[in-house]
Amino acid sequence: MEEILYFPGCGLKSGSEGFETAFLTVMNHFGFEVKEMENWVCCGAEYSLSKDDLINKVAPIRDLLRAKAQGAEKLVAPCSMCYATLKRAEKYARTQKEDMEKINNFMTEEEGEYWGGVEVIHSSELLLDLLKETDEEFTKKDLKMASYPGCTLLRPEGIAVPENIFDEILEIVGFNTVKYSEKEKCCGAFLTLFRKDITKIRSNAVISSALEAGADAIVLTCPLCEYNLAEISDLEIPIISLSQAVGLGIGEENLGLEKNRSGIKDKSLKIKR
């Protein structure tokens, strides 16, 4: 079994636990022993959007440094926000020498300094590679999936994953995918904290667009998108993670679907009333 280090992030530990269960199940299916990085701290998603672009790198750089000290060349993040934050910090570490000297001053209790060297990958990239390599064949299913990669995976250039990577993966494991107008539009994101009305408008728009296109479920990897679509919207649709969708596609059982916010009953993806 090949070993790979992964960064779960807070979302997968509290709130979207099923995403983690499914990710581990699917990785095991493909012969990976996935090891949770030790002593990880916040990826920094909460403050990376602020203007001060120095202090907000301290957390992700600390994570990358700890991952490196734990012997990782790659770090896989199943959460889109963790991915985007860590990936941006990694690029920053390689390119901003002067600022990195200051940030490394915060790392006195860690082993060494960080100047780049851990490749940050998103779970979708790893899944696509695995699915392209495997000889397994997957049966066609009736379910139609609406992929919703979310803003953190779609921009900026150099950080974003390939635009249609979710659809490509879903089709390989036997699902139909739908095209819908709101696929690359905002869920309401952090506005959920102080303008729930806007989040409600946005999340309703995304779900109704997916429903109109005939989708049976929305597939995503961002716990905040999940929260907004499942908890703030008035509309109902099963919302699952990409790992859970792949798990369903390849016939795995332990996918933690019952923990999802949208109240999924079982692998039929029916919603509990």
Add this chain to the structure above:
Amino acid sequence: MTMDDNKETVQIHIMGRPYEVTKGITIQSAFEEAGYLLIRGSGCRGGFCGGCTTVYRKEGDYKLYADLACQKTVEEGMHFTQIPYTPSPRTNYNLMDDGMEASTEVVIEHYPEVMRCISCNRCTNACPQDLDVMGFINDVHKGDLKEITEKSFDCIQCGICALRCPAEISPYHVAQLARRLQGKYGEPTDEFMQERIQEIKEGKFDGGLKELKQMPKRKIEKRYESREIKL
């Protein structure tokens, strides 16, 4: 060896005034040697109570330090001040209230600022008990109450972490709430304890207590000394 190493005293500044004090004594002893009477900000004198938080700088060093006055020894050129207690907010709560449960959600409700942690690690760096403070603050994000309890178990509530936190978190209060929630709702309850509480409520020991209250001291001592210990 330089001249300084042979000196029997060091010069320090206590709240702005210079004093020569014996080399190698603690900050707390230095205060007293200099003639101060400590009526707040001193406690067990053994590094256990966390009551003697002191804040200091060293000459030629830009850093602000904090330590326990009863543990840290004086160094040449220290400038320090004693704070009577760490003025950081502790929320009011009743563990028996509705909604209290073994969950980090409760901790976040009481201390929402924990989400502002930027993982700078100044808290861990400052902790006189060498606790992984940043680690247990991150365990709040991870939803792991038990881990917070274990990592913070040796906390002495001195509050130095709160003094150093740029995100204005009071890690020691956060962890205390977490430990209380875990203790009350997260750990299994002891059957024997429940039985004993019931016995007390039913008045099983009332007679014995009454007898002891009226007994002269000498007789109590005698009874204590001749008690039978069953193992």
